[in-house]
Amino acid sequence: MSSTPASSQKNIVGISKNGTLDYTKLEKLLGPLVLQKEDHVNAPAFVIRPDSVEEALTLLRDEAGFDHLSCVTAQEYEDRFESIYHLRKYDSPQHELGIVVPSPKNNPWNQSACSVFRTADWHEREAYDLVGINYEGHPDLRRILLPDTWQGHPLSLDYDQNKPQLITLQEHENPLRDTDEENTMFINIGPHHPATHGVLHLKTVLDGEHVVSVDPDIGYLHRCEEQMAQGLNYRYQIMPYPDRWDYASAGLLNEWAYARAAEDLVNIEVPEYAEIIRTMGAELCRICAHFLAVGTFALDIYGDFTAIFMYAMRDREIVQSILEDLTGQRMMFNYFRLGGVVWDLPEPRDEFLSKIQKFLDKIPAGIQEYSELMTTNEIFQLRCVGTGILPPDVARQYGVTGPVARGSGIDYDLRRDDPYGYYENLDWNVVTNDGCDIYSRFLVRLGEVEQSAKIIGQCISLLESWPEEDRIIQANVPRTIKPPADAEIYRAVEAAKGELGIYIRSDGTQQPARFKIRSPCFSNLSTLSEMATGGLVPDLIAALGSLDIVLGEVDR
Amino acid sequence: MTTDPRLNSKLREAFGSSPFILTKFDSFMDWVRGSSLFLLQFGIACCSIEMMHTFAVKHDLDRFGAGVPRASPRQADLIIVPGTIVSKFAPRMRRVYDQMPEPKFVVGMGSCTISGGPFHKGYNVVKGVEEILPVDIHVPGCPPRPEALVYGIVKLQERIINGQRSPVTVDPYELEKFGDLDTHELIEQLADQIAENDLVMRYNWSDSP
Numbered sequence A: 001m002s003s004t005p006a007s008s009q010k011n012i013v014g015i016s017k018n019g020t021l022d023y024t025k026l027e028k029l030l031g032p033l034v035l036q037k038e039d040h041v042n043a044p045a046f047v048i049r050p051d052s053v054e055e056a057l058t059l060l061r062d063e064a065g066f067d068h069l070s071c072v073t074a075q076e077y078e079d080r081f082e083s084i085y086h087l088r089k090y091d092s093p094q095h096e097l098g099i100v101v102p103s104p105k106n107n108p109w110n111q112s113a114c115s116v117f118r119t120a121d122w123h124e125r126e127a128y129d130l131v132g133i134n135y136e137g138h139p140d141l142r143r144i145l146l147p148d149t150w151q152g153h154p155l156s157l158d159y160d161q162n163k164p165q166l167i168t169l170q171e172h173e174n175p176l177r178d179t180d181e182e183n184t185m186f187i188n189i190g191p192h193h194p195a196t197h198g199v200l201h202l203k204t205v206l207d208g209e210h211v212v213s214v215d216p217d218i219g220y221l222h223r224c225e226e227q228m229a230q231g232l233n234y235r236y237q238i239m240p241y242p243d244r245w246d247y248a249s250a251g252l253l254n255e256w257a258y259a260r261a262a263e264d265l266v267n268i269e270v271p272e273y274a275e276i277i278r279t280m281g282a283e284l285c286r287i288c289a290h291f292l293a294v295g296t297f298a299l300d301i302y303g304d305f306t307a308i309f310m311y312a313m314r315d316r317e318i319v320q321s322i323l324e325d326l327t328g329q330r331m332m333f334n335y336f337r338l339g340g341v342v343w344d345l346p347e348p349r350d351e352f353l354s355k356i357q358k359f360l361d362k363i364p365a366g367i368q369e370y371s372e373l374m375t376t377n378e379i380f381q382l383r384c385v386g387t388g389i390l391p392p393d394v395a396r397q398y399g400v401t402g403p404v405a406r407g408s409g410i411d412y413d414l415r416r417d418d419p420y421g422y423y424e425n426l427d428w429n430v431v432t433n434d435g436c437d438i439y440s441r442f443l444v445r446l447g448e449v450e451q452s453a454k455i456i457g458q459c460i461s462l463l464e465s466w467p468e469e470d471r472i473i474q475a476n477v478p479r480t481i482k483p484p485a486d487a488e489i490y491r492a493v494e495a496a497k498g499e500l501g502i503y504i505r506s507d508g509t510q511q512p513a514r515f516k517i518r519s520p521c522f523s524n525l526s527t528l529s530e531m532a533t534g535g536l537v538p539d540l541i542a543a544l545g546s547l548d549i550v551l552g553e554v555d556r
Numbered sequence B: 001m002t003t004d005p006r007l008n009s010k011l012r013e014a015f016g017s018s019p020f021i022l023t024k025f026d027s028f029m030d031w032v033r034g035s036s037l038f039l040l041q042f043g044i045a046c047c048s049i050e051m052m053h054t055f056a057v058k059h060d061l062d063r064f065g066a067g068v069p070r071a072s073p074r075q076a077d078l079i080i081v082p083g084t085i086v087s088k089f090a091p092r093m094r095r096v097y098d099q100m101p102e103p104k105f106v107v108g109m110g111s112c113t114i115s116g117g118p119f120h121k122g123y124n125v126v127k128g129v130e131e132i133l134p135v136d137i138h139v140p141g142c143p144p145r146p147e148a149l150v151y152g153i154v155k156l157q158e159r160i161i162n163g164q165r166s167p168v169t170v171d172p173y174e175l176e177k178f179g180d181l182d183t184h185e186l187i188e189q190l191a192d193q194i195a196e197n198d199l200v201m202r203y204n205w206s207d208s209p
Ligand code: SF4
Pocket: A244, B045, B046, B047, B082, B083, B084, B109, B110, B111, B112, B113, B117, B118, B141, B142, B143, B144
């Protein structure tokens, strides 16, 4: 595989003296490939021909340092199809560029980007599945979210949702079957299996205890989140849905992804006080999500409901009850509004804030306890140290983000690198670990819990002393929001699992014409076969646990 | 006659000195069934997180004699369906249910299992678990609180103990052999992809509630 040259730091084209991107230089780099320049709200985009995708992306990756293909969005217009490749850099995520590839209505196709970015594999399969664009040169272009026998492409314009569909159940064959090769055995893990964290199906070929190949089969929880959002209005109706993407109580982090994209699209300034509440709530969610990750990870390794799982659940109960006080719900918060949050902290404030403080005070000892229970355990060490290796250059190729990337030593955290909320003004660190194995991912998560606690602590003292007359929880936002027609934006936040991005295209109405979710779990999961092939079956399960996927977000 | 004092319990006291009770065998079996439900460790979507909380500390479902999650459907009497069912998963869920031994019970958890919930309009979403499995108890909510789920299960236990059983299935989607289906445009299109003997589930979306 080609390595990613950004790390080798040769002369990178397209950066002006003050460190920002110089799009004229980039345009010059691509030369005749650029047909046109578009302005998206987040960054400019170049329109190219369908047959020059590979060339353009290779140039941008090798010469201009765009080593992160964060998302591929496909959509159908009245007169054409379009794929958009959203590029950015791991070293400086604020450097963004869109590559727009229009293709004709009667024959939607463009060259595949798989040979340039491995992550394009799954993203293009999804685009083919839902919108119906054919990617030429794609190694394995089949449906990914919907079953193979599905008729039609549901996000294309002429799709008729009332037509009957037929789904097969081929797994009724003996799940253990002989494969063509001698000495190997095919086995289905999931979609109902205690170690798959929900409804994931792994098609695995084993040679004795060793994994010869593993192919994750997803889509068992594809709830049409994008279609849902495209049928709802910006102002109030979309906000409840993000809670249900990553439902490990990470709701506020997801709501923020939508809020950030929509607010930037129509230029809403969020009051400082609301930003602090948002930051505090979001970090509480992160703690809650990481506790679930740690608890279920222990469940995977030890195979039973042991103390660690129960401790994690106990601590989650505390956070959930704090969040319930704040938002009114234990999991599905629906607390953010465009321009702020829905209501102020609950009264009596002091009591609420001291409840959080009391929880924070226990965190260092709690982390210590988790650490001792797990890291000093020999079984745990044998299973986790040096297994499920994901080297950083492979991780970049797959568009990996979040704790998984940071466990491979990639120092990438949008809270710091593409700041939003109140993070800039607070004192905290990005936790990384160079181990690249299962163990280091676990350590990163524990470290992040500590950092989140640090952030929340600072938010509490700010909130305590905030003068009463300045407690503005919402900006002045009109009742109906209609962004200008054909405005396009891609914006991401650092959710519990990594870069959670939203692409919105407006058509001048109250509802988005295209709403695309870039889910961190989706990209992270695509590395599984890279990590597990050649290893033992139990290591496969541990590797899967260390990815900390939530199927609601993988399948959307 | 003296009994070993270690065997003394509240129940024993209630029966008085006689070691015999007189009851109908059926009522006895109902009482046994209801008092010790094994449930399937089965997660689908967001509701399963609250279900885990129901099993774990604080809510501790086992207090009511119904909290031992079994990983294999062959050991379970109760399946809680915690979340949205989509077209690709429904046949698999039906298969898991079929593997459970009789008598078996179904609790639908959350609005998704009632009607598709927030995803009711989705092109890929089955409009409620009743289209696939017979349901004994529905617990509404999005997600229901652990207390609500505990209440639902305790209600189910009460019904089992009282010998009441009336699960509901509405217009079920069944697993059928592909070869047995009536001809239809869709069937002809798929004929070369699917073998005669393959099991399939056919969704007539326009008839969905
Ligand atoms: S009812 Fe609500 S919480 Fe439960 S699975 Fe459906 S959307 Fe998720």
